[in-house]
Amino acid sequence: MNASPRPGPSAPRDPRNPAGAATSVSDPLPPPRFAFDSVTWKEIAFLLLNLPVVILGFVYVVTVLAVGLGLSVTVVGLPLLAFGLVGCRLLGRMERARARALLGVHVDEPRPLRMGTLGFLPWLWATLRDPVAWRHALYFGCRLPWGIVTFTVTLTSLFVAWPVLPFLSRAMSTVDRAMARGLLQPSSELEQRIAELESDRGVVVDTAAADLRRIERDLHDGAQARLVALAMGLGLAKEKLLEDPEAAARMVGEAHGEVKIALQELRDLARGIHPAILTDRGLDAALSSVASRCTVPVAVGVDLVARPAEAIEGIAYFTVSELLQNVSKHSAARHAWVDLWRAGDRLMIQVRDDGKGGADVSGGSGLAGLAERLGSVDGLFVVSSPPGGPTEVTAELPWRDREFRRDAPIRR
Structure with missing residues (x-):
């Protein structure tokens, strides 16, 4: 069968940012008239609800800041403040819904902050530095006087100055619209990009730490244990060399077998860090080697006229390697296909199989880890x-050209 067809134009570069740019769109409103139309009644309802809403928000924000900041020197203070800021985001969501329903103001939802797989401390730090939550806190903290004014003027005008109430409601609700757009909107593109890069850096750090722990565990439980047993065996053989040469020879033979096994484990460990074939011959040869170890026939097609940067090349190799391991373990497939090519400034990867399907990125699976790894380098990961x-x-990875290093060793 021929290699898999290449997909069309690549998907949007950043699926983790559904909110997009920090923009808000409001429906055009009709000019105010001396009439109580549906728009005017919605504005009046919004203005009358201002007082209970702003009182609730003001009390919550003041309490959260007072308790959280007051206890910030203790262990529980910063977590309380972080969860309080999460509550500010929830209040902001309800306020956006109220403004959308009654004022016709459509403000995009900000990108949520999830604890995910990064752990509690990275989430805590990201939440405490979240500009969206702090703007929401400012919104509810400064609106108490305005809420009192709008409630009082609107309620009084209903019984005293109702002929001009449409103009008053339009003027006051225009201020509310401006506040909602200014303080309840998502972060700007720059702020979102900075937050994403900080989150990605946390993913990279955690991934590197996990890899180091895995290498340490493999060395401790594998090669190191065999080398310790080898040293003990050689010591015993040395003691028996004069009194029982035959037993000593058997022990040396067993030690020789242990040396071979230890060397093989070290080779496997080195291949898991960065295989030599990838360094020497590139992705084509390295992926062909990986495909030969798969339990199903794999057709590999690599269409690259140049090699990408070493970091990108390594991520591409391990992405395909883990996907083919999933094919071997879970797919029940008869055939698989791997294709790599360059499309503009992106390295494209496609892995297909004719198995039973049902692969899911959610739920903390290995595919979720791959998606996080690719996302940490501004990549993309889509599963069908x-x-x-x-x-x-x-999968997509950013293409970066390989740099020539004068101090690079020459392999023979």
């Missing part, structure tokens, strides 16, 4: 795997 198959995984 309906029940019954087939499964198609498409």
